[in-house]
Amino acid sequence: MKIFYGVQGTGNGHITRARVMARELYAAGFEVDFQFSGRPADKYFDMEVFNGYRTKEGLTFNTRKGQVSYLKTALQAKPIQFVKDIASLDLGPYDLVISDFEPVTAWAGKRQKKKVLGIGHQYAFKHDIPRKGSDPLADQVMKHFAPADIGVGLHWHHFGQPILPPIIETPAFPERVQADKIVVYLPFEDPHDVTRYLCPFENFQFHVYSPEVVTSKYSHIEFKPLSREGFQRDLYDCSGIISNAGFELASESLQLGKKILAKPLHAQMEQISNAAALEQLGYGHAMFDLDSAVIEDWLHDPHAVRVTYPNVAKVLVQWLREGMPEIQKDFVESVWNDVEVLQVRR
Template sequence: MKFLFIVQGEGRGHMTQAIAFSKMLEKQGHEIAGLILGKSKRRAVPEFLSREISAPIHLVESPNFACDKNEKQIMIGKTIRHNLAKSATFWRSIQEIHQVVKAEQPDIILNFYDLLGGIYNAVFRPKAQYWVIGHQYLIYHPQFKFAPSKGLDKFFFKFNTRMTAIGASEKLALSFYELESTDQIRVVPPLLREEIKKLTPNSGDFFLTYIVNSGYGVEVISYAQANPHLKIRAYWDKKDAAETEHPLPNLSFHRIHDKNFLRDMAACRGLVSTAGFESICEALYLGKSVMVIPVKGQYEQACNALDTVKSGAGITSGNFDFSKLEALIETQLETGNSMKEWTNTWPQAFQQLISETKMTEPDFILTQSFS
């Protein structure tokens, strides 16, 4: 089968998931015809994506979050206004997607949570089957717990998730732990790259942190300055940042690099991160303790933090207070690695998925996507 990926470019998680899925396709004898990446002016496209994906990569302008002036909090109202003002640009992006689809003639379009993918499927109704994949699709599961919501945060999260999945014949919901699939979703394990499975974890003398919004760097610097006995390595994808910066003797900032990040993940004492699904899963696979700080104003991350605690994966915090994770590590007992066992079932899950796939034109029923 021939796949075409559409990938949201906000953060690193969806891109690393796409890499992992592409490697699985190649092992099973399937083809990835191309990858369409929703780019953002706030972020550079990571070098590792073009290095790891052998297919052509097509960049299109896609909706993304707007932050406050400190590059920390997500501003929902500003995000809506900013993206509505670029409607004409996004329509051109949808037409660009259609040109790629026409040229490549994929059997399956797999969308890694990009809004334009759902709109494209609704407008152009391609002959290819349309699948979506992401942790966000667990909202369709009866056991999913929503975080407390302020204003319309929950509504917009659910609305955006449903828009990405318009007309999808498969909703693949990535989960920290095993759950029964339902009529609406197929629950699958996290998508982790093969590199992480080859690492041998050990406990080093530093904490690792990943910052999705660069404004949180100020908090990390402040904490490191007040606690010089703690060593911290921080990764971010700030567009104009140097490859490596050393603001303090006990703190270094690094541009996001897939292999270096995983190497440090295997060697760190624990992970302190904004509440992105992928980084949490990588830490758990390597047996590392986790503390998550949901990005302010990003309701999805508040749900991720709640799920992290529910699964026993780690703790949540409102700030980058590394001492909380230090205390957890000192009191935590060794347990079995259920994440590793769950993740290693992906080959069987994929084979079952493919075996159940019928290559016929899907029935396009818009109302089903909003049920």
């Protein structure tokens, strides 16, 4: 089977999930071509696994100081280029189109009457799961941004719905953790604001990953450039993570038993809903603005949760090999039966 696989590249979570899927698809003998959209072509990094991927401009959301601006998003969109990208994508040689919430691929598949399989967290929102911060515009964006004939939604818990656990790496649990080490990933926030809110806590070491080049004057706050390898190394032995409420990073943190403080993007329904789900499940804490009091309480809270997820990518690739039969209740239950939730103290 020959697959065309489109991936939303605005954040790193979609790409992280695609890396896991790529390895399982290649191992199963599938021929896969990848396309990424949502950021400039020179801003992608650690992409070797995708074997000669292509990029398109696509659509992305404009953010400033931790908030989505739908007005600026609309003003900066290039609808003519978007339509041209859809029209120029020839999916004729492919047996299946997969979209991880990537709009050019999804709409090209729809236009060419190709079966489109959507895999990702966003496709879980067609089911009854925790949802906050919704409005008619957000609902329409979620529904029409990257439409799929079959949507496989992913979440940290099933909530009684036909959705699957996250697609993530399944590394060994760290034997030793540095109790004072905190990883910070707030790419949509002003780094100077981040520094101002972290600087009072001199008993902790903050490793801040940022898309901007920033020099810190504080010995306990170190800014680092975006790097998949470096980030994973720091995430592995830290005690907790402060981040926006993206799905994939929280999933990796839960798998490693890290405590989580999520700061969702304002006016971004998915992230606000993620923060609500983390709190509802008891998997993490949330703050809706940078807040020193909340950060301090969280830093001194030793409680964390470790959620061990199975290799969902391998399960899905086997499902593809079987011809994508209708997802039944017993199939979903069999996957969730392999999930284990443990309480951890740091």
